Amino acid sequence: MADPWESTMDHAVAIARKAGETSSHVPVCFRFIGEESVAAGESCILSDSPTWIIDPIDGTTNFVHTHLTVTSTLDLQVEFGVVYSCIEDKMFTARRGRGAFCNGEPLQVSQQKAVEQAIVATEFGSDRDPEVVDKIFQSLRNVLCLPVHGVRGAGSAAMNMCLVASGCVEAYYEIGVHVWDVAAASLIVSEAGGVLMDVEGGEVDLMSRRIIAANSKTVAERLVKTIVAFSPPRDDAAPSDRCEDSTHLSARKV
Ligand SMILES: O=P(O)(O)O[C@H]1[C@H](O)[C@@H](O)[C@H](O)[C@@H](O)[C@@H]1O
Ligand SMILES: [Mg+2]
Numbered sequence: 683m684a685d686p687w688e689s690t691m692d693h694a695v696a697i698a699r700k701a702g703e704t705s706s707h708v709p710v711c712f713r714f715i716g717e718e719s720v721a722a723g724e725s726c727i728l729s730d731s732p733t734w735i736i737d738p739i740d741g742t743t744n745f746v747h748t749h750l751t752v753t754s755t756l757d758l759q760v761e762f763g764v765v766y767s768c769i770e771d772k773m774f775t776a777r778r779g780r781g782a783f784c785n786g787e788p789l790q791v792s793q794q795k796a797v798e799q800a801i802v803a804t805e806f807g808s809d810r811d812p813e814v815v816d817k818i819f820q821s822l823r824n825v826l827c828l829p830v831h832g833v834r835g836a837g838s839a840a841m842n843m844c845l846v847a848s849g850c851v852e853a854y855y856e857i858g859v860h861v862w863d864v865a866a867a868s869l870i871v872s873e874a875g876g877v878l879m880d881v882e883g884g885e886v887d888l889m890s891r892r893i894i895a896a897n898s899k900t901v902a903e904r905l906v907k908t909i910v911a912f913s914p915p916r917d918d919a920a921p922s923d924r925c926e927d928s929t930h931l932s933a934r935k936v
């Protein structure tokens with residue numbers, strides 16, 4: 683069987699060559715956006731150049747506490763998405779227009795559109811500002827009282843989205859995520875037949891740090907009416923306008 687990773691890399695190089703209109707003799711030029719490089723002061727701006735968006739560990743708090751799910755995410759903007767759940771040894775992959783897979787098996791979102799029968803995943807995030815925490819709890823209360831069948835959280839944004847793609851949960855929403863948390867899994871959700879939406883409706887903007895990933899427009903729109911929206915500093919804001927999340931500081935001290 684052909685190695686899917688090798689064909690992915692061949693395709694990535696072809697995309698980079700096309701973008702840069704380089705001949706096969708010239709090395710290709712990829713750009714990178716990674717959680718750690720941005721934390722070290724590098725830019726978080728998407729350009730026309732093919733860009734790998736990387737989160738080496740998604741679910742850092744789980745990792746630090748050796749708790750359940752930890753994933754690594756890799757995305758070549760809009761072309762490929764890879765999320766690896768290392769403890770479960772599950773490799774979620776998607777290529778634009780070619781479907782989404784887990785360890786090679788095709789993924790399909792749940793067909794359940796009644797929100798009362800839905801499991802909704804979310805996270806409490808990393809911000810401990812009491813005003814932010816209040817809004818997160820207001821949203822959670824509203825979602826529970828829709829009512830939904832259940833609320834869950836894997837502790838990894840990427841894993842929550844892969845659960846939507848797998849049909850195990852109907853929707854995931856969060857305000858406070860970063861582009862590297864959700865880029866790869868966004869493609870996996872849409873290639874599995876799901877939808878992505880901003881928490882106030884309309885198209886999702888991966889730099890806005892707000893996301894709904896759902897099995898259907900119907901479920902996503904019910905959540906839009908329910909979530910108490912706010913806008914954290916964008917990922918592509920100037921470094922001086924970004925703020926460090928409090929739990930990440932403590933996680934890094936470990
Ligand atoms: O910091 P990591 O572990 O890469 O990512 C975390 C997000 O920053 C946080 O918003 C989210 O709640 C958590 O699930 C996530 O994966
Ligand atoms: Mg992450």
Ligand SMILES: [Mg+2]
Nearest residue numbers: 717737739740
């Ligand atoms: Mg991370």
